[in-house]
Amino acid sequence: xxxxxxxxxxxxxxxxxxxxxxxxxxxxxxxxxxxxxxxxxxxxxxxxxxxxxxxxxxxxxxxxxxxxxxxxxxxxxxxxxxxxxxxxxxxxxxxxxxxxxxxxxxxxxxxxxxxxxxxxxxxxxxxxxxxxxxxxxxxxxxxxxxxxxxxxxxxxxxxxxxxxxxxxxxxxxxxxxxxxxxxxxxxxxxxxxxxxxxxxxxxxxxxxxxxxxxxxxxxxxxxxxxxxxx
Numbered sequence: 373x374x375x376x377x378x379x380x381x382x383x384x385x386x387x388x389x390x391x392x393x394x395x396x397x398x399x400x401x402x403x404x405x406x407x408x409x410x411x412x413x414x415x416x417x418x419x420x421x422x423x424x425x426x427x428x429x430x431x432x433x434x435x436x437x438x439x440x441x442x443x444x445x446x447x448x449x450x451x452x453x454x455x456x457x458x459x460x461x462x463x464x465x466x467x468x469x470x471x472x473x474x475x476x477x478x479x480x481x482x483x484x485x486x487x488x489x490x491x492x493x494x495x496x497x498x499x500x501x502x503x504x505x506x507x508x509x510x511x512x513x514x515x516x517x518x519x520x521x522x523x524x525x526x527x528x529x530x531x532x533x534x535x536x537x538x539x540x541x542x543x544x545x546x547x548x549x550x551x552x553x554x555x556x557x558x559x560x561x562x563x564x565x566x567x568x569x570x571x572x573x574x575x576x577x578x579x580x581x582x583x584x585x586x587x588x589x590x591x592x593x594x595x596x597x598x599x600x601x602x
Contacts, residue, residue, distance in 0.1 A: 393429045393594070393595035393596070394429065394595045395426065395435075395544060395591035395592065396424075396591060396592055396594075397425055397544075397591030397592055398422070398424060398589070398591075399423045399441060399587060399589050400420075400421075400422045401417070401420075401421050401585060402420065402585075403417060403418075403419045403444060403445060403585050404418050404419065404584050405447045405582070405583050406581070406584065407557075407579075408557075408575025408576060408581075409448075409449060409457070409462050409464055409560040409561070409562065409575075410448050410451055410452055410457070411447065412452060414551065415549065417584070417586055418451075419444040420444055421442065421444065422441065423440050425589055427476065427591065432478070432481040432482055433477065433478050434475060436473075437474055437475070437496060440469075441468075441469075441470045442470075443467070443468040443470060443585060444465075445465070445466045445468055446464065447463060448462075449461050450463070464560050465518075466504050468502050468583065469503045470502045470528070470552075471500060471502075472498050472499070472530050473498050474499060475498065476496045478492045478493075478494045479492055479494060479495075482536070487541055489537065490537060492536060493533070494532075494535070495533055496530070496531065496532035496534070497529075497531055497532075498529075498530050499528075500528045500552065501526075501527060502525065502526055502556075503523055504523070504524060504526075506521045506522055506523065506558055506566070507559070507561030507564070508520075508572050509561045509562075521564065521566050524565065526554055526555045527554075528552045528554040528555060530550055530585075531551055531553075533548065534546050534549065534550075535548075536589070538593075542592055542593050543591070544589075544590070544591045546591075547588050549584070549586040550584070551583075551584050552584070552585065554580055554581045554582065555580060556580060557577065557580050558581075559583070560575075
């Protein structure tokens with residue numbers, strides 16, 4: 373996935389460098405899971421997430437955005453307010469590798485060639501491909517085992533709300549909160565895909581898994597003055 377992301381960056385850079393402005397940088401923040409195991413609070417980061425981010429700014433109001441992230445996910449029934457989950461006492465750990473593409477929209481004009489300090493809220497909507505371990509849980513009554521059958525891939529829908537500002541002429545600092553709705557229900561081991569493990573399924577089979585990513589972005593801007601600045 374790292375090679376795919378770097379190839380994507382080079383493709384955009386060399387194809388559209390004339391008359392465009394680009395951003396490339398890093399993301400660092402926290403993550404948490406919302407599903408059939410652990411707390412049902414949507415925003416309570418308890419693990420670390422990091423990655424790379426690229427933006428191709430098409431105007432002062434919108435940009436195409438690509439990112440690749442490594443997101444650690446853990447959850448523990450002990451952290452839930454639901455007494456039934458506390459009594460069950462399941463927990464799990466998984467790692468999500470995510471490649472995302474989408475559109476970022478600025479509420480105010482954000483001209484990266486303007487040397488004055490600027491700030492704007494923004495929203496993002498896109499589509500992600502995620503890779504994770506397909507987990508299942510074996511409860512023997514006295515012991516609980518967490519196992520993985522294989523790696524799985526699925527789509528998810530990342531959404532984000534955030535705010536950003538140009539802290540120097542070439543550096544943009546942002547902060548965002550981003551829920552992800554996945555098209556999977558086995559990130560936590562509650563709904564293994566393997567037909568031979570059907571008897572190990574539990575939880576709400578009509579609700580897919582969510583995971584949250586929140587944190588900071590720091591990007592470096594480069595490129596020629598685009599036509600929207602004339």
